[in-house]
Amino acid sequence: MEECACLCLVGSSQGCQCSSQKRQRPAETAAADGKQSPALPEKHLEADAAARCCAGSGGIASPMPTLHCSLQDLPVEMLVEIFASLPGTDLPSLALACTKFHHILHTDSIWRRRCREEFGACENLQNLEMMGVSYREVYAKLLHPYRHILGLWQLDTEGYRTLLNVVVDGLCITGWTFRPCLNAHVDRPMQFKPAFRIRLTERKSATVECMEGRISRPHSRHVHIQKNRLTLQCNKTDHLKDLPMRLRDEWGRVLVQEDRQRYDCLTYRRLYLPPSHPDDLIRPGLFQYNYDAFGLSIAMLSFHGKYARVTKVTGDFKPRLEIHLMHRIQLRDGEIFRSFNELSRVVQEIDEQQQQQQQQQEDGTEESEGHGWQSPAQPSVGESGAAASEEQPVPFVLPVDVHSFDQDYPRTCRMCFYGVETFTLPGFADPMRLPVVFILFDENHFGFIWLEAKYFFLFGRVQNTFQNVEAPSGQAFLEMLSNIQSRPL
Template sequence: MAESDSAYLLVSRVGGETERVCVHQEEVSGHDRARLLEAAVGTKTVHLCRGGAGWEGVALKYGVCENLRKLEITGVSCRDVYAKCINPRVKSGRFMKILPDYEHMEYRDVYTCLLHRYRHILGLWQPDIGPYGGLLNVVVDGLFIIGWMYLPPHDPHVDDPMRFKPLFRIHLMERKSATVECMYGHRGPHNGHVQVVKKDEFSTKCNQTDHHRMSGGRQEEFRTWLREEWGRTLEDIFHEHMQELILMKFIYTSQYDNCLTYRRIYLPPSHPDDLIRPGLFKGTYGSHGLEIVMLSFHGKHARGTKITGDPNIPAGQQTVEIDLRHRIHLPDIESLRDFNELSRIVLEVREQVRQEQQQEGGPEDAEGLGRQSPQPCAEPPAEQAKGPGDGGAEAAAEPPAQSGQGQPFVLPVGVSSRNEDYPRTCRMCFYGTGLIAGHGFTSPERTPGVFVLFDEDRFGFIWLELKSFSLYSRVQAAFRNADAPSPQAFEEMLKNIQSLAS
């Protein structure tokens, strides 16, 4: 292993002797790091005072380890090498990270000063950043509570894993004292503040915003942000409108300086008869790049709610609505290439839906949808009726897992897609509506489209009026403390985030 590929742990032993231990920062696992540090620290015994049998339940609830010694190690990320320094404090070049001495830490201190005090901020949150929103996941990681901002992969690679970066962390620097640090910027942790406003809302504040500035000024900050956000330079983006949108987002979001208010969001409840498992998806939105959408099921409807958004359709708005009682049977593959043929089929279904709504005197069915979108919406009928272009109740009720091998699928000529690597077979299609609007969410309207189910983890939506196609791929991540306490609580959450976006 080359010297340049190595980092060094400088660990001060009890006798004052310092040992230089070479490790590869990317390849040493958490378990091996634990063994390494155990060997390097020496024979000094660490005595921990147990807080009673209740600790096991606390550890399980918050997702922490059984042993405080292990807690210390598991808080170490693969990209940061931490050296536990007893006396004196030592450093290893740019890899210096100082952990507090947890020798005399008690379980009850961890619970009362960290876990219990900040229990209300664990889970998923949406920051109030104007139309852009976001997805924050606050978790217990060793003896730290860390707020991770989840970011979509770079456009248009919708199947790539999510990216994430830390915005803040809370840990015990001294016994019975928790420290909040802002992680925003590129100059390391610095003083921050977390205020729990109420159970489902909290705010963060950076007390040293000068740490967010870069020596090259705003131009360097913008170039760095662009590489992180889009994975490219401005010269690589030839579309002038896209350049304007990117610059606008940078100016708008950077002004907050990590001083944000967060509101709790829940993952949608799941039912055995759902078309697919609900959850979070990454979707392509043209010049706006990739955005995060929450797919949820409401009786005979499915809804896609934006968790991140853009100046046209802000976060919190319902981007697509799928009518699960109006299945669309696609024509053969050659006919499907003809946009006019697909448009004819979809518009026939839209007219049928409109007539059924008029007959029933309203868009809501007997089951109820829990809430109504404030935008004009083509909602489904109260009773199922067969007609041209849809498969009737029998087809709509067909479970997706038992719908055979699927059918060939291709986008009609003239329909644009950010990602040409979309699946070429689909399970089934349904009539739906998509929300479009002008800049600043002006003149919003719902337009007809086609919901295309590819598999358990991918679906698409053809925006008929825009002649555009969005591809969505499931967010493959496990989130703790994110389940709604009841279906009513989830519906109320959707209503709240949409009202804030209106």
């Protein structure tokens, strides 16, 4: 028997309703073959037909008749709904199947749904009608060709690194550059300004327009996309880095010194957000803090088993904070923060043990890296995520003589860990290593005390949402993170 090629309503009490179904009685079949067949009683024929059509309805099951149907027999409305649920990359091949499918795939509602579901394009029918552009053209000439440009990027060609967020903005693709804010609290949303946009013109071709420059804007700009690399080049010469050198005097007042440079070509590298796991202390992601004289900087919190890492992704300095989750500091109802000397003593003891362990690992006396010191009373790393939410908050005050730019910090905290900050100063080959105290306040705030400088930094979670920022694999994220630290300024 041949298999049925369409979705038919079979097995019901009414039998198959396929319009193409035609049955021939045995007598008619025999006559067509030129052979004589004994006539069967009419009631036997009716009983046989009823048994075949009522299979599965409680009677004696009999084989169903062969159905000859195809996908082309479905109503156009049903085909439109089916095609609209398929990925847009599969539709061109489907259009080659037959003329009917080719005409149906010109239905704009199909492509409007693909633009919305795959790229988040907003409904803007008025602009489409004014330009005489269809959603099929928006998908084929704009969104699909430039899909690799969407996401977060880190500037790679200047001393002061910043971020570029490329998103689908209505029926355009817009690149927004992060703009640091002076004297702003860490809970303030990130500020962006438009750098470029890609849109369809009246000629129905995509064009890249530069939104920067003081003399003529917008104007033409060239975009070159490679794997995890984006280059923007402009033929105008009035571009200025909007990053003046901002300095603070000893009383905290802001002094601004103009130090702008012209540029016409910028290179970016893709930035992925860290993956999240149930055992993480808090949800990883981007956080902002006041670190230098340029205003708010952006850092990334990520978890790596027994360690957490805070990596700076904007600014002109590259410190890296590594948090040892196995080295938890007892808060003692907040009493540990009342004496800076006592806090330093506890951290120094842990730091000495950590250095001894590292030396043993280098000498080959330890079995493997990561089996470090841990107090028997401390929870394992896997329990830290759940323990952080269940831990009762204790009062937090800055120790005496510890300074901070952010005085509006949380007054209670949940956990405290030993950490190490490493960075390399300009002109020095060897990195510096300084112990720090990592303080977890809540799901959206953490901080650390730089013991050497007696300074406190508060981090607040970035509230902005980003799309197309998931790493294709864990290895790809680790390679990106390593690349951030290895790139010279």
